[in-house]
Amino acid sequence: MNNAIDVIMNRISLRKYDERPISKEHADIILECAMRAPTAGNMMLYSIINVEDQNKKEILSKTCDDQPFIADAPLVLIFLADYQRWYDYYVNSDVHSYCKSKGIDFEGPSEANLLLALCDAIIAAQNAVIAGEALGIGSCYIGDIMENYETHKELLNLPKWAFPVGMLCMGYYPEGYTRVKRGRFDKKYIVHTDNYSDLYKENFKETFADIEKRFNAENKYGADNMGQLHYAFKTGADFSKEMARSVKEALKNWSSEKIK
């Protein structure tokens, strides 16, 4: 089953993997597909760290919101938004002198550069996901790699202008694995024509019906409805606060500073 559209439509997040390692041939295809991804100005504003060290996988399984399955994934790829390579090239090319001769500032990357590099990194990651799926290799994104910035910086020896924005855990589907596809918001609430539409406001119950099925009045958060429960365990939860702190810390590096 390798038709591109079927691959996309049948993909689910896989958190349990067959034990056999990813073959070198398949790993190479996944990485080649990642590297063919579209990239802003053909700059390839990303790097990929293939985490093979089991000890590092164990650490990541703890630092990324305690998810033990990370340590069991045969292939763990960290996608970095990366301007370091280009800035080192600029410095090596003596952009300092050029800027001085033109009377302009030589500035380090801005928040916008981080966002642009982040797009590059994630586009590459999604190519890896789809290539994997086509080969019978499932995947799960770990956004929690954006937490604990200082720890991950040290663990992965990251330079100033490389930020880990996404991690993929990958492995072959276990034999006989039953895929359960999760629901999505109705298209009318996601796809708009010409202008943003807040149609969902007319009927929150219908928009969030699929999510509200998960509500349990006997919840440990003391929440009275699904919106409160969701805020408590997701958007307002400790891991979210850590991600907020971590990203604020990392963003300090992306402030268009003058390079001296």
Place this chain on the structure above:
Amino acid sequence: MNNAIDVIMNRISLRKYDERPISKEHADIILECAMRAPTAGNMMLYSIINVEDQNKKEILSKTCDDQPFIADAPLVLIFLADYQRWYDYYVNSDVHSYCKSKGIDFEGPSEANLLLALCDAIIAAQNAVIAGEALGIGSCYIGDIMENYETHKELLNLPKWAFPVGMLCMGYYPEGYTRVKRGRFDKKYIVHTDNYSDLYKENFKETFADIEKRFNAENKYGADNMGQLHYAFKTGADFSKEMARSVKEALKNWSSEKIK
């Protein structure tokens, strides 16, 4: 030609489109594939604006760094990083009272939430790209949609917590179109094992060889080498400065503010 890996490996950025409109069937498949994309916590932290209004396409072709081909694209999709839907749901669910009863703050989205939503939006966009390719529909990402935030906010009627992070121009490949695949950095400079590697520093000339082929000593920027030229026309250029300004402005909305 619809094998997922072939589709990925043969994809190029297409900036010239066949005149015929995208069929409804194909547009639906592209959007369904986008919406099947993996999403953080199944929250679908994005919205898609399908720009059909020709006048808006014309405006976007100017506000996105003056690229006339945008106005000629049969399908223009803008991907928004979007927390607005969830925050409206939280407010509608009286998360205020819940937080008050628990003695915690009800906080608006943080910079990290923007990044997470941005990942969701771009993953969905790349699914759209690949689905399109499989149908003979080429595409080009326009990162410049991150420029002119205030103008785009008004043009698309965006609420506070929806940020346009990527735009796709799409259309059928023109008959007889010759694909020219652009080079990529060598894999050894992009894919690292266990730690970030700055191997490129050992040989900038080799790393950037493909890019340096474009250097012309008779350039209008007065640059002496490719690094200087690249900084002048790309990273240090006016459109980059505008993107830096625009994103700084938008980021003010993503500051974990207390919601009253």
